[in-house]
Amino acid sequence: MIALAAAATAAMTPALAQETTTEAAAPAVSDYSLGSPDAKVKIVEYASFTCPHCADFHDNVFTQLKKDYIDTGKVHFTLREVYFDRYGLWAALIARCGGEMRYFGIQDMLFSKQKEWAAAESPQAVVEQLKTIGRAAGLEDAAMDACLNDAPHAEALIKQFQTNFEADGVQGTPTLFINGTKHSNMTYADLKAIIDAELAKE
Numbered sequence: 001m002i003a004l005a006a007a008a009t010a011a012m013t014p015a016l017a018q019e020t021t022t023e024a025a026a027p028a029v030s031d032y033s034l035g036s037p038d039a040k041v042k043i044v045e046y047a048s049f050t051c052p053h054c055a056d057f058h059d060n061v062f063t064q065l066k067k068d069y070i071d072t073g074k075v076h077f078t079l080r081e082v083y084f085d086r087y088g089l090w091a092a093l094i095a096r097c098g099g100e101m102r103y104f105g106i107q108d109m110l111f112s113k114q115k116e117w118a119a120a121e122s123p124q125a126v127v128e129q130l131k132t133i134g135r136a137a138g139l140e141d142a143a144m145d146a147c148l149n150d151a152p153h154a155e156a157l158i159k160q161f162q163t164n165f166e167a168d169g170v171q172g173t174p175t176l177f178i179n180g181t182k183h184s185n186m187t188y189a190d191l192k193a194i195i196d197a198e199l200a201k202e
Contacts, residue, residue, distance in 0.1 A: 032096075048081070060187075089154060091110050091130055110130075178194055
């Protein structure tokens with residue numbers, strides 16, 4: 001896992017493959033969330049932007065979850081990115097490039113258009129497809145180039161991913177933690193039943 005993540009960083013761009021000669025403090029990175037922090041139910045999803053099951057979950061489960069529970073203040077939702085490959089890391093850098101305000105709008109496009117950009121013929125084509133998504137979200141090319149070439153940020157993201165992934169014992173994606181209890185991928189009906197049971201607790 002660690003070797004794979006390191007390889008993803010090194011292979012990302014020529015800039016990321018260069019060794020740094022000075023020690024610098026790693027930039028702070030954080031997860032992005034939706035919904036009320038005071039919500040009774042807290043959901044954390046581990047997902048990879050290149051995972052087909054995650055895209056399916058987004059299309060068939062998350063959309064309803066957001067409408068019924070997140071937007072109504074009943075659920076606080078956090079997405080934790082998983083980097084199984086360099087394309088997933090690049091997608092995360094583009095999603096984060098717009099900051100918290102644009103993050104979930106971009107992740108929505110990344111999942112809905114996953115079959116297009118993740119299956120592009122070359123790494124350069126993948127980058128261009130990702131930048132097309134970024135442009136649709138209002139990002140400029142110069143900003144996206146800077147985000148994609150930000151080696152310290154990429155390394156900090158990978159370190160955080162490895163720490164959380166191992167600490168929580170995650171083995172695949174999507175994995176959900178609902179009020180701290182781990183669950184595998186599920187239908188919306190099953191998720192709704194778990195949420196409603198949590199909401200009904202005293």
